[in-house]
Amino acid sequence: MFRQFLRALGPVRNRLSRTVAGNGAGVPGSNFERNCVSKEEQLTEALKKSLPGTTYISVEDISGGCGAMFEVSIEAKEFIGLPRVKQHRLVTDSLKQEISEMHGIRIHTNPTPTDK
Known part of the structure; x- marks a missing residue:
């Protein structure tokens, strides 16, 4: 009975050992991490394209x-001159396709300071 249990755990044990060895999620260079980085870059590029007056961006x-x-x-x-709700609407309209694939998004907006 115990041997059958160990045999049933074989695939799980192999998967865990591959994760520890460096092929799992969260390990630098994994496919999972590269996908997340590219998603951040994708969002950044979409915002830069739709809002060319961007002076600072962090995703x-x-x-x-x-x-x-x-x-x-x-x-x-x-x-500049827009209420925060309209600022956020500009961001969400820029990322409409990407947002449909997300669970959630937090948005922080500020107008570029004008020189006095």
């Missing part, structure tokens, strides 16, 4: 590495 995966939730901080000239 961070806050889902623990699975790419389901992101935090976006952005400063752009397009936000």
